[in-house]
Amino acid sequence: MRQLCFAAAETPQGFQDLWSWSLPRLRKEFGWPASVLSSFDRYRASHGLAPCIEVPIDVLLPCDPSWPACFEKLERPPLSIQWHGRRGLLPLLSSQQAVAVVGTRRPSSHGLRMADKLGRALAQAHWPVVSGLAEGIDAVAHRACLRAGGSPVAVLGTPLQRVYPTEHRSLQKEVGQVGLLMTELRDSERVTRSSFALRNRLLVAVTKAVVVVECPENSGALRSASMARSLGIPVWVVPGDALRASSQGSNALLQSGALPLNNTQDLIHQLGAGPCICSVEDGDSFALKSERPLIPNPVQTHLLKLVDDDFSFDEMVQALQFNPERVAAELLKLELQGLVVAQPGLRWRSL
Structure with missing residues (x-):
């Protein structure tokens, strides 16, 4: 081609x-x-x-002006791209003005919280968030990006008309409405196990940085990191629990020279302001803003910090020096405001 x-x-x-x-x-x-x-x-x-x-409007060929130029760096560039969503995001992907967040389908609670914070922080910093719409880290990062009013980009391992896993039907629809869906598979093509591994090269090629939140050995996220390094794209890794199998692969990346990500703001500081500031597409502004309301209650502010630090209920009671009934009542208020969600083991996760 x-x-x-x-x-x-x-x-x-x-x-x-x-x-x-x-x-x-x-x-x-x-x-x-x-x-x-x-x-x-x-x-x-x-x-x-x-x-x-006639080439359908939702199909890009290498001769198209909107074709992502970064694909030409790949040893195996796609023959065509099927897409759905905001066409205005394509130039940003072509110039690699996006950040990928990847990781395991079976993350720990720490991995879930970090993926959530990354998706939210990148959206608030006006960076498109790229992932594969898989279970676990991918889905959490995309949902956080959506809640923060950001621009999610999903690179699929299936044709546009298919959803995998099927539980992500509403998520895939929302990403297509607010952000962008893209795949190299035509509607008639058969999906194989290699389809998901091959899509990782496209996911990496359109990004300025790749963040591996958590992954075990032999994970697809490791292949994404390897591809990023071969293309000269920085790889950031969230340090994980050395005793958890789900962190063995990502921790190994740190040993081989990946950049440690201990705080989301370190990444934002390195990246700078994203390309979606004051961007307008077809007359519709999509400048990003956080949906989290201001919280005047200092107790709730302190509670949110404890939630982000993965404190259990008993540890929160001890840290706040309040009786359990007061802490439970404040947590319930945060849940009703949509700021936290209860997790097993008397723990909470911020949204």
């Missing part, structure tokens, strides 16, 4: 000229084998000398 695009750019009428080339010239120019030439000749004969072939 790249050869065709380059050749078309050098002819007066582009692809129309290439369509009329003789088979010997096509063989000489592109080195196509006899089987490809035969298939092309039959296809050309069935469409005539002046075909009217």
Whole structure:
């Protein structure tokens, strides 16, 4: 496809000229084998000398001005891209003005909290958040980005019309409405296990930085990190519990030179302001803002910090020096405000 695009750019009428080339010239120019030439000749004969072939509006080809230029750095660039959502995000992806957040499908509570904080912090700093819409870290980062009014970008391992896992149907729909969905798989293509591994190269290629929140050994997130390094893209890693299998892969990345991410603000400070500030697409402003209301109650403010630090209920009681009934009442208020959600083991997670 790249050869065709380059050749078309050098002819007066582009692809129309290439369509009329003789088979010997096509063989000489592109080195196509006899089987490809035969298939092309039959296809050309069935469409005539002046075909009217329209590319669907939700399909990008390498010759399209909106085609992400960063894909050309890949050893195996996609032949086409199917997309749905805000077209205005495509130029940002082409210039790698986005941040990927990846990790395991089975994260710890610490991993969930960090993915949530990252998705929210990046959205508030006006950075598109890229992930794969998988279970675990991916989904949490996307949901946090959405709640903060951000721009989520999901690179799928399935065609656009399919949802995997099926539980993410509403999440995928919301990402497509507010942000962008993209895949290299056409609607008719079969999904295999390798489809999800292959999509990681596209996910990484459009980003300025890759953040690995938590992952075990042999995780797809490790392949994403390896791909990022090969493309010269910085890899940040959240240090994990050395005793948890779900952190073994991500901790190994730290030993091999990845940047440690102990605080989300360290990443934001390094990245600077994102590209979505005061951006406007089709007349609709999508400047980002946090949905978290101001909380005048100092007790609730302190509670939110304890929740983010993964304190248990008993530890909160001890830290605040209040009776359990008072702490439970304040936590209930935070739940009703949509600021925290209860977790097993008398713990809470901030939203």
